[in-house]
Amino acid sequence: MRGFGGLAVRIWLCAALGQFFALLAFFNGVDEVRSVETQRQLQTLLARAVAPVSAMAALGFPLEYQSDLQFLVDAVTVEAGRTEDLFILNPDGVVVFASDQGAIGSTAPAHWYGDGSAAASWTAQSRGETVVGAAVVNAFGAPIGTVIARASRDGAVMDVFGALRLSVVVSGVFLVLVGLVAWLGTSLATQPLAVRLRTMEEGFRAATADLRMGIALEPEGDRGMMAATARAVTALDAVEEACRGIDRAVAGRAGHRAGAAGEPGVGSASPNGPERPARSRAAEEMRA
Amino acid sequence: MTVSDRTVLRLCLVGLAVVVVPWLATLAASMLSAAHLARDAAGARMEIVGGSMARDLNAYLGIDISLDRGVGFDAYLAEDLAGEDEVMVALIATEDGRVVGHYLRPGRDDLVGRRFTAQSDWRALHLAAATFPIVHKGQQVGRLILARDAAPGIPHAGRVVSDFLVALGVILAIGAQHVLVAYRQSVSLPLQTVAAIERRAERRQFDRTAPVPHGGPAAPVAEALNRLLAALNDRYARVASYLDEIREMSFNPAAPAEAARYQAALAASARFAPEGLKELRVHMGDLFAGPSAFCGGVVAGIAGALASLSATTEAGEHGILPAATAVATGLLAAALAARLGPRVRILGGGAVAFAGGLALSFLSGTGATLAGAALAVAGSASVAAAVAPLGIRAAAGRIGHAAAGIATGGGVVVLDSGHFGMWASYPVAAVALGAGLLLALRSAPPAVARERRRLSTKRLGQVMLAAVLASPAWLLFVAFGVWLALARPDAAAVHDGSNPTRDLGLFVFAAGFALAMGAAAGRLAIQAWPGRTGAELAHALTSFLLVLVPGVGLSIFEGGGAVATAALLGAGLAGATECLAARKESGMLTATSGLVAGVALALAVAPSGSPTLGASVFATVTLAGAGLAVLSLWDTMRGPRRAEVS
Known part of the structure; x- marks a missing residue:
């Protein structure tokens, strides 16, 4: 595992990033489901309000005179848990009845009317809110008002975050476990490589030690660093030997010749002396 | 497979395990959450419906009719619940348990013939019931019971799963590149340096050491090698000083000459640095060209999706404008940049990208479109800068990396298109751009210098063509742009259009994924059948895929299958590019291309489903044919191509 810790950390980082993306997908997915469910709920709410409003509209009086609609609006939204708002608008776009009573009398924003096509009902989604609307017509088919159901999306996001909380905690626990797996897995995966690297390193170390101690290197093949080093060392040895020969040749001439008869460096001054083989061997080594 | 390759593969498998297990857990949690949400929402809707109906019934009883004398409850329930798909069974029961009104949803044949009472075991029927009191003069006189499915389906479950699949694809691509870069940085690079030192040693050059990386598994090896070299040089120093000593101080009159000869021989035959x-x-x-191509692809993918998006939502322009602008500007930039230095080229790309990002944050509408296009150009230019110098054969292998990057970029856009707007895409693009530039700066310069020498001898027209065609990655981007523009209207038709960013991102993801798969397939084909036969075979097959399958597929699946067929188109394009890049000789290939183009034209002229469809097929075929023709022509002009092996 020596040295491979960095790789294990990188793999763990991948897992962490993956978990981040998975949580992003979680958020998107649950948010999508939540927004579909919100829309459905708004449609149910709207359907419950539109039927009585249409029945009253069929009578022919303008909607704003039918004050029991406020009771309807309140009752329906209470049943829905008051998480959504219901508005009834007159043909001018002014809110005449609303679950949020502060809004009565105000003018509805344009985006509540959807994309402006003359459909019987529509859904408009903006970043902050989801709106479902339906047009109300009188007995002659003339538009007499609009019913709008609205849900704010902030609450929905908080709900999704609530659902996400447990998942985040579980992810955290998983990441700790995954760190362990990454560590073990990396050490297992890199074992052959680590063995190879260690062999290389030990070979270099042994060669260095041998070189420092003056022991001859024994390379396994004739290629690679070891073989090249061994060849170089042999050549250097040969040169050194030759130098010694030169040196000793002089020493031998100055002192007692006879004693040096067996020495390889003797007689270096003469071209045919015993120094010759050493020198040629050195030159050969250098050429090889 | 070498030990090194095997180790990378094993590491990737570890990464896969480490990523997939938590991913599965999160997917399960998400499904459970969504199911819970759907159940709650169904319950809430029952409350609204039941409450409102109970109010109606209370009003009815208000005219002093007792509940067990009332009439027409069955008709009332049937009429009122016709629009509520979720209510399976509805009962109106009096306090003593007599059922006066009964409703069964049409189509639930399994419930027909059963006798329901207020005390029925709903759970055994996989139903969940809600009870609403019916009140008259302050006293409960009966109850309304509504039963729905106990486990309502998750709406848009396919979408949730597809988001998770995209997340998995994105993280696997990023993780594989990440592990690859880390491995190459900490193991491959130092070991290659060690190998270079060994090769120098075989040439009797011992005057350089290996740079020791900071940490990492290869550091001890490099250190040991350096010690060995130091010992060897010490040894040489000993011999050299011995020679000096003899030359200076020996009593032998021939010694200086001999020593000088030895010194000269040593110096000539080996290099030491004592x-x-x-x-x-x-x-x-x-080593890092693939990952840098990947980073460039990420930027291009994000920018491509975003550029098309800003056109569709703001000004209502056609998506082809930014795509075409990006491609055209990119080609021009590459041609002009061929004369610049490598660092200038890459840093210029980065500067353009930065300016583009800056402009994107200030502008909207057309301005944002153009800025997005600039970003796309910069991304692809940095890819090209990393890829182009490597030579045809090596560049072919980078297509997979670049395409995986495009898929990743698209995937990030998909994941990022949720509630909070595009807050993660820009940082991801910025990080990818930075990493890509760093990696490219590390890998590109020497190769780019070589390429520049080669290019400087040619005329400008040739330079432009060479710059465009030197890298199949360019072809990829052209194809990508054209494909994006062609496929986009279909995308709008297939998806509901409520989230165009997501749809476009999905398209980019699918395209990039297909391109990566195609590149891998082409590479495998060439590896399996080396030489001309394999190239011919792979080329014919991919041309077939390229032209026939999208046409047929588009006419069969005019909608959902369009994504799949477009993905196949991408795969075919990548395969063809790969083969064109890797083959060694031209000849029969030109004929094959012509044949395929002819078949395709015939197909295009033949009547197909809708006019849009016909136009798309025709455009695809024409562009493909034209592309193949240009390539064949270029191939003929250049003569036999020799694969460069780096």
């Missing part, structure tokens, strides 16, 4: 070793500087050109 006065101090220097580090060897090795350029490993292609």
Whole structure:
């Protein structure tokens, strides 16, 4: 595992990033489901309000005179848990009845009317809110008002975050476990490589030690660093030997010749002396 | 497979395990959450419906009719619940348990013939019931019971799963590249340096050491090698000083001449540096080119999706405008940049990208479109800068990396298109751009310098063509742009259009994924059948895929299958590019291309489903044919191509 810790950390980082993306997908997915469910709920709410409003509209009086609609609006939204708002608008776009009573009398924003096509009902989604609307017509088919159901999306996001909380905690626990797996897995995966690297390193170390101690290197093949080093060392040895020969040749001439008869460096001054083989061997080594 | 390859593969498997297990857990949690949400929402809707109906019933009883004398409850329930798909069974029961009104949803044949009472075991029927009191004069006189499915389906479950699949694809691509880069940085690069030192040693050059990386598994090896070199140089220093000594101080009159000869022989035959070793500087050109192509692809994918998006939502322009602008500007930039230095080229791309990002944050509408296009150009230019110098054969292998990057970019856009707007895409693009530039700067310069020498001898027209065609990655981007523009209207038709960013991102993801798969398939084909036969075979097959399958597929699945067929189109394009890049000789290939183009034209002229469809097929075929023709022509002009192996 020596040295491979960095790789294990990188793999763990991948897992962490993956978990981040998975949580992003979680958020998107649950948010999508939540927004579909919100829309459905708004449609149910709207359907419950539109039927009585249409029945009253069929009578022919303008909607704003039918004050029991406020009771309807309140009752329906209470049943829905008051998480959504219901508005009834007159043909001018002014809110005449609303679950949020502060809004009565105000003018509805344009985006509540959807994309402006003359459909019987529509859904408009903006970043902050989801709106479902339906047009109300009188007995002659003339538009007499609009019913709008609205849900704010902030609450929905908080709900999704609530659902996400447990998942985040579980992810955290998983990441700790995954760190362990990454560590073990990396050490297992890199074992052959680590063995190879260690062999290389030990070979270099042994060669260095041998070189420092003056022991001859024994390379396994004739290629690679070891073989090249061994060849170089042999050549250097040969040169050194030759130098010694030169040196000793002089020493031998100055002192007692006879004693040096067996020495390889003797007689270096003469071209045919015993120094010759050493020198040629050195030159050969250098050429090889 | 070498030990190194095997180790990378094993590491990737570890990464896969480490990513997939938590991913599965999160997917399960998400499904459970969504199911819970759907159940709650169904319950809430029952409350609204039941409450409102109970109010109606209370009003009815208000005219002093007792509940067990009332009439028409069945008709009332049937009428009122016709629009509520979720209510399976509805009952109106009096306090003593007599059922006066009964409703069964049409189509639930399994419930027909059963006798329901207020005390029925709903759970055994997989139903969940809600009870609403019916009140008259302050006293409960009966109850309304509504039963729905106990486990309502998750709406848009396919979408949730597809988001998770995209997340998995994105993280696997990023993780594989990440592990690859880490491995190459900490193991491959130092080991290649060690190998270079060994090769120098075989040439009897011992005057350079290996740079020791900070940590990492290869550091001890490099250190040991350096010690060995130091010992060897010490040994040489000993011999050299011995020679000096003999030359200066020996009593032998012939010694200076002999020693000088030895010194000269040593100096001529081997190189040592006894006065101090220097580090060897090795350029490993292609080690990081793939990952840098990947980073460029990420930027291009994000920018492509965003550029088309800003056109569709703001000004209502056609998506082809930004795509075409990006491609055209990119080609021009590459042609002009061929004369610049490598660092200028890459840094210029980065500067353009930065300016583009800056502009994107200030502008909207057309301005944002153009800025997005600039970003796309910069991304692809940085890819090209990393890829182009490597030579045809090596560049072909980078297509997979670049395409995986495009898929990743698209995937990030998909994941980022949720509630909070595009807050993660820009940082991801910025990080990818930075990493890509760093990796490219590390790998590109020597190879780019070589390419520049080669290009400077040619005329400008040739330079432009060479710059465009030197890298199949360019072809990829052209194809990508054209494909994006062609497929986009279909995308709008297939998806509901409520989230165009997501749809476009999905398209980019699918395209990039297909391109990566195609590149891998082409590479495998060439590896399996090396030489001309394999190239011919792969080329014919991919041309077939390229032209026939999208046409047929588009006419069969005019909608949902369009994504799949477009993905196949991408795969075919990548395969063809791969083969064109890797083959060694031209000849029969030109004929094959012509044949395929002819078949395709015939197909295009033949009547197909809708006019849009016909136009798309025709455009695809024409563009493909034209592309193949240009390539064939270029191939003929250049003569036999020799694969460069780096």
